[in-house]
Amino acid sequence: MYVTLRDRPGDTGPDRPRAALRRVSGTVVLLGTVSxxxxxxxxxxxxVLPLYxxxxVGLSPVAYGFLDGVYQGVSALVRIAGGxxxxRGRRPKWVAAAGYGVSALSRLAMLPAAGFAAVTAVVTADRLGKGLRTAPRDALxxxxxxxxALGRAFGVHRTLDTVGAAAGPLVAFALLATVPGSYDSVFVVSFAFAVAGLAVLVLLVPDLPTASGAVRAGLRRVVAQVAGVRLRRPLLAAALLGLxxxxxxxxxxxxxxRDDFAARWFPLLYVGTNVAYLVLAVPLGRLADRVGRGRVFVAGHLALLGGYLVAALPRGGVGLTVVVLLLLGTFYAATDGVLAALVSRLVPADSRGTGIAAAQTTVVLARFAASVLFGLVWQLYGPRPALVLFAVLLAGVVPVAVRLLRGADHPATPASTGAPA
Structure with a gap:
């Protein structure tokens, strides 16, 4: 229902704009399959990584917070470079392929890794690969x-992405249920899936060029946008929320x-979140196209706030755990692709990948700091007080983000971007 094989966004015709709103291109679906x-x-x-x-490995909350920060934020080091x-080369497919390849190799590297330093190095390599591929893929x-229809296109891609994200923990759960403690089998099977995704990208995804133009001039325009109000305010809002x-x-x-469930059930928590994301990604992408991407982005963080508060309750149970997972999935569905769609309209077409990467870099650096700080607070006061503190901080940041994102949904124009008319 969403697929059309006409991949050229410039195709014209009296019914073309309306048809575009009902469909996304075959390239989007193929990229979704890769993801x-x-x-x-x-x-x-x-x-399995948090429990592992x-x-x-025996990491303390502070050490795990640092490593989780690496997992969240190290990709920022190469996101702008990847975009x-x-x-610059107008062939983002091959930049993305390099990033997917690095991440695939990191799966095998987990096998001999033992100890904090080795695991940190492997996680860093994996996240650098993710950082390299994300902006070129989103530019495609x-x-x-x-x-x-950008919100819908990103929503469809994120839906396919999330099918994999929901299936991955199920595969890990099945492996660990069959052979308890067999983390090596998880890493080997993970490598096989990564190679399959890379093969689809290299062999099937069209090598679509991005918009022509002077890339250095386009990069200068992105820098000018960041320095100016149009992009600076959304990036500041994303940074504050990421913190x-x-x-x-x-x-x-x-x-x-809180609930003391068996370790083998731990991967299923990821399934619950990803199923919620899967169900909501396209509807929230379409909603963002209609009512404003900035509004949906902020609403996603309100869902996250609800997740913090429910998780911080002294008593839980299956019902409250499911509520947390649903709220977390709603947060991702309302923010992940929506932010990329928002920013892609605020920068010139010939520097779109760089602009998206700037937003993604802002978010992951902020979340790196958040992970380290949360780990420290957990170490000092425990998990629930740490969650309450972050809930209070998030509640204070949301009104500021609302003000910063006002008017952010208007597309870039030649006058505002410096692009040639």
């Missing part, structure tokens, strides 16, 4: 989509600490 397979791989590892690091490289999605957004692993460890 689906890759997320089976990455979420297999991510769903705290129970097997710029894709824009934007290049293959009509501007009026009070903790990683999933900490939230799940808090739930396990």
């Amino acid at each position: 689906l397979l890759t997320d089976v791989s990455s979420e297999m590892v991510a769903s 690091l705290t129970a097997v 710029y490289a894709g824009d 999605i934007a290049a293959a989509s009509r501007p009026e 009070v957004t903790i990683g999933d692993g900490f939230l799940y460890l808090t739930l396990q600490d």
